[in-house]
Amino acid sequence: MWVFEEVLPNGEKLTDVINKTNENVKYLPGIKLGRNVVADPDLENAVKEANMLVFVTPHQFMDGICKKLSGEITGEVEAISLVKGMEVKKEGPCMISSLISKQLGINCCVLMGANIANQIAMEKFSEATVGYRESREIAETWVQLFSTPYFMVTAVHDVEGVELCGTLKNVVAIAAGFVDGLGNNTKAAIMRIGLREMRALSKLMFPSVKDSTFFESCGVADVITTCLQGRNRRVAEAFAQSGGKIKDL
Template sequence: MWVFEEVFEGRNLSEIINEKRENVKYLPGKKLPTNVIAVTDVVETSKNADVLIFVMPHQHLHKVCEQLKGNIKKSAIAISLIKGLATFHEKDIGLRLISNEISTSLGIDTAVLMGANLANEVAEDHFCEATIGTKNPQHGNELKKLFHTDNFRINVVEDAATVELCGALKNIVACGAGFSVGLGYGDNTMAAIIRIGLMDMIKCIELFYPGANMKTFFESCGFADLLTTCMGGRNRRVCEAFVKSNRPLAEVEKELLNGQSAQGPLTAKEVFEVLQAKNLTKEFPFFVAIHKVCSGETPAKNFLDLIR
């Protein structure tokens, strides 16, 4: 397993993981299997792999892919668990999928896995479900064999773009859920925010990737993941604390997440930039409102006024 090397309490994180069988910084208290070895050279880790599993903050993907180019098996396949969007290019303005970035960069087929999977609960082996989205059914079934267990149930769908975009866009909606709780609103308001956010998600996916199967929204990657993230995910928690503390979002994020990032505010910014470039901001008031509050442009107390 490739690990980005960093120092934690005066020691290299990779050394701590291999010695204690635990990622003490990002998943403390959860023991790792003995066959998982932390390696800091991404090429050495990946060069003989038949399956590459991508799990990292999406803003670091490009650099990693550049390192892997020409250094992996041509027969390898990839699967992305990254919940975010790739940076769009000026000549190709739109919501660019992480899986497409991997496929284009490395020349290999790339599936995605998304679902209602809060990390701590998965590590505790609590029952949950996930969705694999793929364009290649054979690869999808092979990947299902790798991931599926009695307590981690996998369903495969041939609607990869919808699966991946649900995983990215739901983090924006979770920010709204955090605002709602932080401002002291009740369950009715929370339900309304989730519904309005879901409708923006569906509209956005249908606009940028026509042909989405509505059934996919009822897979684990869709409404289930949205609900879980709005109830207890890091984006909900960070945005709730942000509203309550009246401090800069980056400061709250750093304090609560121990160096990790909440992808919702960043994804909201990326989506806003695309919508603005395409003159579509009026069509997506919910997404725009989330960005304006997260960026500090609009006070959180005005959030509901922006989405009414």
């Protein structure tokens, strides 16, 4: 597993601590990672000989990561993106799965859903949706790899729809944070109108996007969990309460 290297306040490197304690003490404290997980700060080395690549970094780093990996990926390699966001370029928006596919020359599925990270780590039941472009067989392989008794994964033939759900629900969550304090009728209205606008914008960008995708975990369920508990909701609530600047919050 590639880990962006950081030096912790005690002077130790994050990857050394993960490999020593089997725990990401900075980003997921209190959760033991599988014994087979080895943190590697060297990106090229981490992907060497891999044939299934899982991308799960904040979206703003993806362009740089793909540029670094360009030319390093050889053979039959499949990718999946868990990144909820898009790259907005001068020419227009670019989905992260397309960025990966174009820059690395490989097929890329996506996995999105109502998935607050630490709750999954604590093995509380949740669901997720795999979106795929062409091969159902590859999508089912990802479903098998991610599924556990407490993590139920379903595949849908709508990569753009699934990825846009994971991306656009963040905007709805910010609106939900702004109206915090007005009561649950208002919050429910924001979620419903937000979901409808997510569908309208997604279909405008990609007419192939399916209505049914918005009823999967990546759609309505992620809107609900993020509007109730996500960090985007929290930052918007703090903004409304304090009147401070978003970048300071």
